[in-house]
Every structure is written in structure tokens, then in C-alpha cells.
Amino acid sequence: MEPKKKEPVDAIKSFIDVIQTAFTAAWKAVLLLGGLILVAYCYFESIVPEGLSLGDAFFLASAAFSFTCIALIGIGFGAFSALWALKLVVVANNFRLKRRGEPPAASLHRAVDNGSTVFMSSVVALAFASTLIFLRDQSPDARMHATLLLFAAAGAIAGILLLIVPTKAQRPGIRLTVSFLAMTLFGLLVATRPALLNLAMVNLGVRSAPGQVVVFSDAEHTQLAAIATARGVKVQFCKLPTTDKWGTRDARAVWHGAGGSSYIRLFDETNGSRDVLVRANRADVEVIRGERTGFNCAPKVAAAPLGKSS
Known part of the structure; x- marks a missing residue:
């Protein structure tokens, strides 16, 4: 009877250890992202911050948290919208192997491998594509198209690494996968220069929003x-x-x-x-700051032609 009593306790301890490990990894990821955000943002804007104090570390941590939240949500939508394409690739590859008399090579993760999820993924992908076609940037530094393309590309790569489960080959370690995703995300940031960094800085209050x-x-x-x-x-x-x-x-x-x-x-x-x-x-x-401010420049009055008086 004693071993059975210890099983729930061991499970709880194991769960607590997993949570502690996850929080430790998340804090390190936030610090890493904070440094990457600062470097990437300053590089894109061609600025060199000076006179930073210890209190400014709060801004960097807040920027990292804001960026992480926005990026995770966007990349999650990107991965979900690419799910139908991943399913199609997996089915086509397994069908090709079956015709050659070989066993299936991979499958989707069981958490997302069902008909309703794949159908909803195609609907989200259609909405994603429509937004890319009809969206118009409201300001020269908005670059929302680049932001959506970043979400789509990073989401597709994350889906390939995390949602496609090989049948024989061993999945790479979680550290290797996360490191590859981080390098890929940073590379996509450099390639697309999206408004994601600008949005994170606007939420932080370091950057002014369009119209302010x-x-x-x-x-x-x-x-x-x-x-x-x-x-x-x-x-x-x-x-x-x-x-x-x-x-x-x-x-x-x-x-x-x-x-x-x-x-x-x-x-x-x-x-x-x-x-x-x-x-x-x-x-x-x-x-x-504010959406509606009463600041408006007076209209410019055209100068009167020479030789004429009003």
C-alpha cells in the first residue's frame, strides 16, 4: 500500500519541478530576447542609446515581455494557419512511401491531428491571406505586411519542428529546437524588418505611435x-x-x-x-499620447501675387 500512496506525491513533486524548470527557462529567454530586441531595434533605427541607468533595465525587461507576448500570439496563429498545409505534406509523403512499400515516415501531433482542427486551420489561413491582400499600412513605419509575413514564416517553421512527429527518427532536444527557433526568428526579423519591434516599443512608451x-x-x-x-x-x-x-x-x-x-x-x-x-x-x-488630441496646424495661406494687394 505504501508505494501506491507515494505515487501521487511523486507526481506532484515532478509537476512542481517541471514548473520551476519552465519558469527558469522562461526568465532566461526573456533576458535573451531583451538583449536581442535592444540590438535589433537600435540597428534598424540606426541609434546608439547613451546614458542608460540601472533603472532603464526595467524598460528592457518590459520590452522583452511585450515582444514575447506579441510574438507568441502571432507565431501561434501563423502555426495554426499552416497546419492544413503540414497535414497535406505529411499525407502526400506517407502516400508516396506506401506506394513504394515503405512504412509512414511521420504524422502530425495527436493534439492537432483531427479533421475539425485542420478545417479550422484552412479557414484561418484564408483570413490570413485576405488580410495580407487588403491591408494597407497607415504610416511609413507601420510595415504590418512584414509583421504578418514574419508570423506566417515563423509559424510554419515552428509547426514543422514541433507539430510533425517522425515515426522512427528521434526528435532533437528541446534546447536545440528552441535555439534554432530563436536564431530563425532573429533572422526573419532582420530580413523583414516588421513593425513588431516598433509595436513593442510603443507599448513600452519608448516610441511614439503614429498620429501622436x-x-x-x-x-x-x-x-x-x-x-x-x-x-x-x-x-x-x-x-x-x-x-x-x-x-x-x-x-x-x-x-x-x-x-x-x-x-x-x-x-x-x-x-x-x-x-x-x-x-x-x-x-x-x-x-x-492619446488617440484624440486637439492639436491641429492652421492651414497654410498662399502668398499673394506680387503687385497685388488684398
């Missing part, structure tokens, strides 16, 4: 306007009433709130694909 107003001091506005003019980028700055500050919606704070400096990207109001990156004093930059 960026406010500058009078001295900083003078410097930014001169740089924009020298680079041929047309940016409309408007003076805030009863203040000595200037605001614009044609700018994006790509790094603000962490470190000693802010980095501002000025977009051309007539051609959003043209922009210039400028480093600014953090104290002279402020972001007005």
Missing part, C-alpha cells in the same frame, strides 16, 4: 527645422498657443524616456518614405 503629437522646445524646434530644411524634408511645425513650444505630427520619437538623449525621426509631409533621424535633448522633447 511630438512637442519640442523653441530652441530644439529651431535646430530640427534647420536640419529638415538642409535635408530637403518638409515638416510642418506649429506653435502651441500661449507657450514657447512647437508641435508636429510629422515626427516620430523612436527613442524617448530612457537614457540621456532622445532620437527623433522627421517624416516628409508630402512623401512619408523620406525621413531624417535627429538626436535631441531628452528634456526638450515631449510626447502627447
Whole structure:
């Protein structure tokens, strides 16, 4: 009777050990992702953060957590939408082997290998494809198409590694699989440059969202306007009433709130694909966050022709 009594206790201890191991691995993954996010984001935006303090480590950990959550959800949808294609490949390959008199080589994981799941996967894939076709980016740095392509590609690779179960060959170790997925994800980030990093930084508050107003001091506005003019980028700055500050919606704070400096990207109001990156004093930059702000520049009045008076 004693061995039977110990079985539930051993099972509980084993379950607790698995949870502890999972939390330890997850924390290491978050730290690793935090470093990768910082390196990738700074590389894509061509910035070098300076004056970072120990308190700024919270921003990096938050960015890693935000990125991880968004990436896991997106890649999960990508893997689910590719499930029907994986099933088709497995069935076709097993049919080919059967005609040659050989046993089946692989199958889908039993948790997803059923008709209703595969059918729902095809529906999700159709919705995914429709979104790719009809989605239009609302701002030059949105790149939502690249984000969806990242989810689709990473999801398909994750499905191949995790959902296809070989019948004979031994599955590689979990560390090798996770390492390969991490390298693949980082490679896809470099190849597609999606808005996923931007979205994580917006959620963190380091980056301003499209449409938000960026406010500058009078001295900083003078410097930014001169740089924009020298680079041929047309940016409309408007003076805030009863203040000595200037605001614009044609700018994006790509790094603000962490470190000693802010980095501002000025977009051309007539051609959003043209922009210039400028480093600014953090104290002279402020972001007005919110979906509906009452900031609107007054319409430009055309100059009267020479020789005529109004």
C-alpha cells in the first residue's frame, strides 16, 4: 500500500519541478530576447542609446515581455494557419512511401491531428491571406505586411519542428529546437524588418505611435527645422498657443524616456518614405499620447501675387 500512496506525491513533486524548470527557462529567454530586441531595434533605427541607468533595465525587461507576448500570439496563429498545409505534406509523403512499400515516415501531433482542427486551420489561413491582400499600412513605419509575413514564416517553421512527429527518427532536444527557433526568428526579423519591434516599443512608451503629437522646445524646434530644411524634408511645425513650444505630427520619437538623449525621426509631409533621424535633448522633447488630441496646424495661406494687394 505504501508505494501506491507515494505515487501521487511523486507526481506532484515532478509537476512542481517541471514548473520551476519552465519558469527558469522562461526568465532566461526573456533576458535573451531583451538583449536581442535592444540590438535589433537600435540597428534598424540606426541609434546608439547613451546614458542608460540601472533603472532603464526595467524598460528592457518590459520590452522583452511585450515582444514575447506579441510574438507568441502571432507565431501561434501563423502555426495554426499552416497546419492544413503540414497535414497535406505529411499525407502526400506517407502516400508516396506506401506506394513504394515503405512504412509512414511521420504524422502530425495527436493534439492537432483531427479533421475539425485542420478545417479550422484552412479557414484561418484564408483570413490570413485576405488580410495580407487588403491591408494597407497607415504610416511609413507601420510595415504590418512584414509583421504578418514574419508570423506566417515563423509559424510554419515552428509547426514543422514541433507539430510533425517522425515515426522512427528521434526528435532533437528541446534546447536545440528552441535555439534554432530563436536564431530563425532573429533572422526573419532582420530580413523583414516588421513593425513588431516598433509595436513593442510603443507599448513600452519608448516610441511614439503614429498620429501622436511630438512637442519640442523653441530652441530644439529651431535646430530640427534647420536640419529638415538642409535635408530637403518638409515638416510642418506649429506653435502651441500661449507657450514657447512647437508641435508636429510629422515626427516620430523612436527613442524617448530612457537614457540621456532622445532620437527623433522627421517624416516628409508630402512623401512619408523620406525621413531624417535627429538626436535631441531628452528634456526638450515631449510626447502627447492619446488617440484624440486637439492639436491641429492652421492651414497654410498662399502668398499673394506680387503687385497685388488684398
